[in-house]
Amino acid sequence: MARKAGSDGSRTAEAIRAAGLRLIYEHGYEGMSLRDLAQAVGLQPGSLYNHIATKQALLFELVSGHMCALTEALDAALAGVEGPLARLDAFVAFHLRYHLDRKMEVFVNNSELRSLEPDNRAAITAMRRDYERRLADILATGAAEGVFVVPDVPVTSYAILAQLTGVASWYQPDGRLNAEAIIALHRDLVMHGLTGRRIPTAGG
Amino acid sequence: MARKAGSDGSRTAEAIRAAGLRLIYEHGYEGMSLRDLAQAVGLQPGSLYNHIATKQALLFELVSGHMCALTEALDAALAGVEGPLARLDAFVAFHLRYHLDRKMEVFVNNSELRSLEPDNRAAITAMRRDYERRLADILATGAAEGVFVVPDVPVTSYAILAQLTGVASWYQPDGRLNAEAIIALHRDLVMHGLTGRRIPTAGG
DNA sequence: GTCATAAACGAACGTACGTTAGTTTTTATA
DNA sequence: TATAAAAACTAACGTACGTTCGTTTATGAC
Numbered sequence: 001m002a003r004k005a006g007s008d009g010s011r012t013a014e015a016i017r018a019a020g021l022r023l024i025y026e027h028g029y030e031g032m033s034l035r036d037l038a039q040a041v042g043l044q045p046g047s048l049y050n051h052i053a054t055k056q057a058l059l060f061e062l063v064s065g066h067m068c069a070l071t072e073a074l075d076a077a078l079a080g081v082e083g084p085l086a087r088l089d090a091f092v093a094f095h096l097r098y099h100l101d102r103k104m105e106v107f108v109n110n111s112e113l114r115s116l117e118p119d120n121r122a123a124i125t126a127m128r129r130d131y132e133r134r135l136a137d138i139l140a141t142g143a144a145e146g147v148f149v150v151p152d153v154p155v156t157s158y159a160i161l162a163q164l165t166g167v168a169s170w171y172q173p174d175g176r177l178n179a180e181a182i183i184a185l186h187r188d189l190v191m192h193g194l195t196g197r198r199i200p201t202a203g204g
Numbered sequence: 205m206a207r208k209a210g211s212d213g214s215r216t217a218e219a220i221r222a223a224g225l226r227l228i229y230e231h232g233y234e235g236m237s238l239r240d241l242a243q244a245v246g247l248q249p250g251s252l253y254n255h256i257a258t259k260q261a262l263l264f265e266l267v268s269g270h271m272c273a274l275t276e277a278l279d280a281a282l283a284g285v286e287g288p289l290a291r292l293d294a295f296v297a298f299h300l301r302y303h304l305d306r307k308m309e310v311f312v313n314n315s316e317l318r319s320l321e322p323d324n325r326a327a328i329t330a331m332r333r334d335y336e337r338r339l340a341d342i343l344a345t346g347a348a349e350g351v352f353v354v355p356d357v358p359v360t361s362y363a364i365l366a367q368l369t370g371v372a373s374w375y376q377p378d379g380r381l382n383a384e385a386i387i388a389l390h391r392d393l394v395m396h397g398l399t400g401r402r403i404p405t406a407g408g
Numbered sequence: 409g410t411c412a413t414a415a416a417c418g419a420a421c422g423t424a425c426g427t428t429a430g431t432t433t434t435t436a437t438a
Numbered sequence: 439t440a441t442a443a444a445a446a447c448t449a450a451c452g453t454a455c456g457t458t459c460g461t462t463t464a465t466g467a468c
Contacts, residue, residue, distance in 0.1 A: 002416050002462035012415080026318060030234035034456060046458075047416050055456065110373075111315035114230060151389050155381060158374055159367050159393055166366025169314075177359060185355050189363055193397035206432035206447050216445080238426060250428075251446055259426065410468085417462070424455070432447070438440090 013051040015041045017065075020058050025104040029059055029115040059112060060120045066105045067127040073098060074134060084142030085191075091135055092164060092190055096183045099168045106168035132157055139194075148194040160190055217255040219245045221269075224262050229308040233263055233319040263316060264324045270309045271331040277302060278338060288346030289395075295339055296368065296394055300387045303372045310372035336361055343398075352398040364394055 019040035023032040034055060038045040052058045077094035081087050099106055113121055136157045142148035150156050164186060171182070223244040227236040238259060242249040256262045281298035285291050303310055317325055340361045346352035354360050368390060375386070 002418095002464080028232050028234050028315075028319065030232050031319065033454075035454080043415095044417060045456085046418080049457075050415055107315075111311075112232075115232065115235065149392075151392070152381060152385070155386060155389055156393070158370065159390060162370025162373070163363050163367035166362065166370070169366070170362055177356060181356070182359060185359055186363060188353075188355070189360070189397040192400045193393040196396045196400075206434075206445080237424075239424080247445095248447060249426085250448080253427075254445055412465105412467090414465070415463085417460105419459085419461105421458080422456100425453080426451105428451075429449085430447100431449105433445085435442105435444070437442080 012041065012043070016048065016051050016058070017062060021062055021104050021108065024059065024062070024108050024112060029055075029112045056117055056120070059115060060124075062105075063109055063112065063116065063124055064120075064127065066102070066109055067124060067131070070098060071127065071131050071134075074131065078134070084138055084145060084147050087138045088142065088148075088190070088194070089187060091138060092160075092187045093183050095161075095164045096167060096186055097179065099165055100171050100179050100182070101173075103168040103171065106165060110165075132161060135161065142194070149196060150194065156194075163189070216245065216247070220252060220255050220262070221266060225266055225308050225312065228263065228266070228312050228316060233259075233316045260321055260324070263319060264328075266309075267313055267316065267320065267328055268324075268331065270306070270313055271328060271335070274302060275331065275335050275338075278335065282338070288342055288349060288351050291342045292346065292352075292394070292398070293391060295342060296364075296391045297387050299365075299368045300371060300390055301383065303369055304375050304383050304386070305377070307372040307375065310369060314369075336365060339365065346398070353400055354398065360398075367393070 016037065020032070020037055023037055023040060026032075027036075034048055035045050038048055052061075074091070074094055078087060078090055081090045109124075113124060116124060136153050139148060139150050139153050139157055143150040143153065167182060167186070177185075220241065224236070224241055227241055227244060230236075231240075238252055239249050242252055256265075278295070278298055282291060282294055285294045313328075317328060320328060340357050343352060343354050343357050343361055347354040347357065371386060371390070381389075
């Protein structure tokens with residue numbers, strides 16, 4: 001046997017990325033063997049190299065792809081939203097909604113930074129800073145306008161991000177609370193935490 | 205060569221645990237080889253087996269040891285503290301202080317649960333639930349007394365825990381803010397988030 | 409219809425892995 | 439001081455790893 005009937009490079013590449021994400025999520029980067037990955041997509045191990053350069057390159061693709069999509073989607077969600085209160089509200093809702101359905105991406109991004117080679121890790125770290133800066137800017141503006149109480153912008157933004165991102169580690173789509181309820185709960189926690197007073201929300 | 209002069213079993217075992225924690229933190233459980241570990245403590249690979257049963261047993265020892273010490277220390281910190289406000293305050297301060305200096309333990313506990321064999325993972329998960337229940341109890345009591353606004357106890361406790369535990373991922377002892385400032389910032393965030401009003405603190 | 413290329417195959421290379429076994433030397437007990 | 443136990447050694451077992459190589463078959467452009 002050689003090339004299979006109906007085989008399509010882009011579809012195979014996508015299947016490799018999907019199975020790779022799942023296997024790294026389940027076993028870790030070092031714990032996933034390329035033989036396991038090949039079997040998951042129905043290939044021989046060597047055939048993977050028609051679609052990936054190295055195992056390390058696959059990890060970097062997965063992690064950087066997630067960061068790119070995340071930042072791009074955030075910018076779209078914040079476009080046209082004015083004022084620190086509304087922008088923070090939009091940030092919280094976006095970040096939660098985006099992370100609720102991507103628990104594998106989130107876990108891999110947080111636990112496998114150490115498995116990236118130095119240059120790759122530096123690139124991802126820069127992308128994370130870029131994303132975090134958008135929240136920090138909202139907090140700084142709100143603090144300057146007297147809307148938020150922010151004793152320290154970087155630490156406060158880390159605290160908020162940790163709280164929101166943490167949802168990905170326990171959320172189940174068929175769980176007790178639906179996504180909207182979870183978002184509302186976190187928005188209140190964050191808003192009250194920063195303003196020290198209850199904020200009336202449109203939803204009631 | 206055989207047994208070394210001055211060698212002491214308990215001291216070697218402790219060195220193995222310390223080096224094992226660091227290596228798992230740096231390379232992950234699968235990424236740490238027992239040959240690396242042996243070299244880190246100045247032994248031949250086979251000699252490790254005088255002190256550990258298997259590589260898996262070492263991981264379980266590290267993770268469960270951390271959870272035991274954490275829960276025990278929390279109970280000591282909460283002993284005699286009365287009332288949900290004071291108990292939440294004590295919980296936040298304790299959890300942060302304990303995690304600030306243990307970033308390796310925290311990371312390993314959060315990222316290597318998947319590397320535990322099923323029985324071991326179940327045991328650790330039970331210990332985590334036991335710890336989390338203590339926070340949930342504080343929140344439930346506070347909500348019943350009308351001190352806290354808690355639309356959902358489990359999700360709120362996850363949110364608070366994620367926020368506090370996240371500090372371990374970026375904190376540096378020689379960083380810009382000292383531990384006390386970080387604790388104060390998070391205590392305010394949590395307290396205002398739950399009460400919707402500013403709480404005067406003893407420290408000002 | 410020809411033919412370059414894409415996409416798969418089977419087989420292997422060299423290395424590293426967790427673990428076991430048997431041996432040797434130090435320490436502690438009586 | 440004899441001796442059992444502790445704690446190290448050397449050596450090796452069988453397996454699995456990431457990756458490379460040459461080959462084979464299907465696809466798509468002219």
